[in-house]
Amino acid sequence: MLRNKGSLKTKNWLVYAVFVGPAVLLCILFIFLPLVIGVYYSLRDWNGISVSSNFVGIQNYVKALTDDKFIGTIGFTLKYAVVMVIGYNVFGLALAMILNMKLKLRGILRAVYFMPIVIGTSTVGYLWNFIIGTFLPFIGKTFGIGFFERNWLAYPETAFLSLVIVSLWQGTGYYMIIYLAGLQSVPSDLLEAAQIDGAGLKDRFFKIIFPLIRPSVTVCLFLSIVNSLKSFDLNYSLTSGGPYGTTQTIAYRIFLDAFDADQLSYASAEAVIFSLIVGVIAIIQVKASRKKEVEM
């Protein structure tokens, strides 16, 4: 009996190792190891090319935290993230609600809204760069629509707006799918019962649907916060951080410092600070929204 129990335990361990092992190995190789190396380089003065580098302590961190440009990009990224998190979730949930109804073209519409996320973000950026920068001004001038006559990418406010619109256009479908999955797990008998008891649309949404899709909300909030804080490719391909650096996100700034300005160590320090910021925000959010989840 005893021997049997022991072998069962080792057997379990083997099963765990087989399932978790590869993932852990990949994580160590591609996430933890680079992270450690990144921290290591952030304490040195390597430019990314030279053969040798020296230890400089926390000098890079001090410089990053007193660098107005870097602080400025943090401000911009937070602003962008707030707008995007609201946008993604409000539009994502709204679309999911609509496409959860019994519409004729439901399947096709779901596919259509999800489609943009399949296209690479930089491709989307270059396409919209042409649409916003060249095509819309042409339409505006031809038909005299004042709104479109100016090149939106040349002015800070409209460049920001372009960024938001294109991000929404591309990303909303992704959150819609997660919300749809959540909505479909809401039992219809509950809703019917509520309806018979005289609950209106508003009550049904806030008292039944919303509490039940809390797990989806948690996931969507988390993903949208992290994704918009990390935003890089669209800034790179749509606005190139312009006009005059007003749409630079942290990730884009780090990229510029590392590879354009040849200050890889300094950029590593920025990246470590950035990870801490994102980590803290994400953990607070997950903790806060987990508390409010209910289980059936």
Next chain:
Amino acid sequence: MKSKRVVAMLAAVMMVMSLTAGCSGGSGDGSAQGEESEGGEKILTVYQGTAQYSEMIEQICKDYKEETGVTLEWEIPSDDPYTVLKARFASGEAPDIIDLQCGDYDTWYERCVDLSDESWTGHVYESSLNGGSYDGKVYGLPYAMEGSGIIYNKELFAQAGIESVPTTITELREVCEKLEAAGIQAFGEAWGDWGFLMHILGIPFTYEGAAETSERLTAGEETFSDMEYMDDFFDFYDLTLDYGWGAESIGHHYDDQANSFAQGEIAMIKQGTWHTDTIASINPDMDLGLFAVPLTDDPGQTKLQVSTTRFLSISNTSENQEEAKKFLNWFYENAQTYMIEQMSIIAPYDNLDLSETGALNMDMNAYVEDGMVYDSFGIEEWPSGFNTDQAEPLQAYASGVMDREEACQTLQELWNSRVSSSSSEE
């Protein structure tokens, strides 16, 4: 429930941490393998920094293989070549031969083989040789000489009744006015690209003496505000805005500018000889010319900026260094065939026949022959990273967010911060 929460938290932390992954790089010792394929045939790997020469490269690979039996694996990355190249070096997969630009050698020399004893050094123009050198040693074979100036559409100039190219800023303003009167848009500038702003900001440097001005700025003996030709620079910049796309110039880029110009919508663009093929690919019959940017009213100062822009170097971790040197020598000897006849780009060697290299090159040649040339773009001695930085204040000026003084001050701050970061690296 509790363990689920912990797992979720861990997952969250891990996803976040993956952010830093991209910015780590490795400590490669760069041990490139001497590659030999099955039949024992020799292979040289070449890494190109620009897609500009693709056609020529294809031909060279074919011909070199026929002549010497050596296979060239010539890689042409599509985007962001230097980021990829740094990654290659870091991971120990450095190519045998790398293609670099002037200004790269104060950082890249550590990775290159000393070529000072090669026979071609005697036939390369000295100023070009300097661009590929560091501390008196030659590290790169220069192969492309380019001129930066204003390209103009001769047909539109004729329509507006303009008979000669302007040699002073006053004449340039008159040209703009005449074009405007004829209903033609004079300028159309791609100030959304930092590279072209970099070219024009280099002009006041060349006027004042490029290397010395950079030195004085770095030493703190001079600021952008008191650079001698800064006001003239802004006068010229204003012209390109007022008679062009105005504040929206900063929303325009290389491609749409080339399109508008080649379709005859704009009379002048601030570009250079490198534009020959781009324009020809859109409109091959265009009648073009090139003239130097005038900043002042002294025609004697209006010289064309001519610089050697590209170099081939050999990686010092390559195991095929001798073979690579042979190839550089072959490339030098055949520059007439490939660079001039095929690409219409001038190589800076003193033994080439330069007739029939395209209108823009012919105009550049005329300046070279008259000695009306600044032998740099003014940007070679800038601190690393300033080339991209400078675009922001200049774009802000174009939008009217900054005035000249504020733009100069910001330029100065950016310059200083780049100087302090590069000096702490040494």
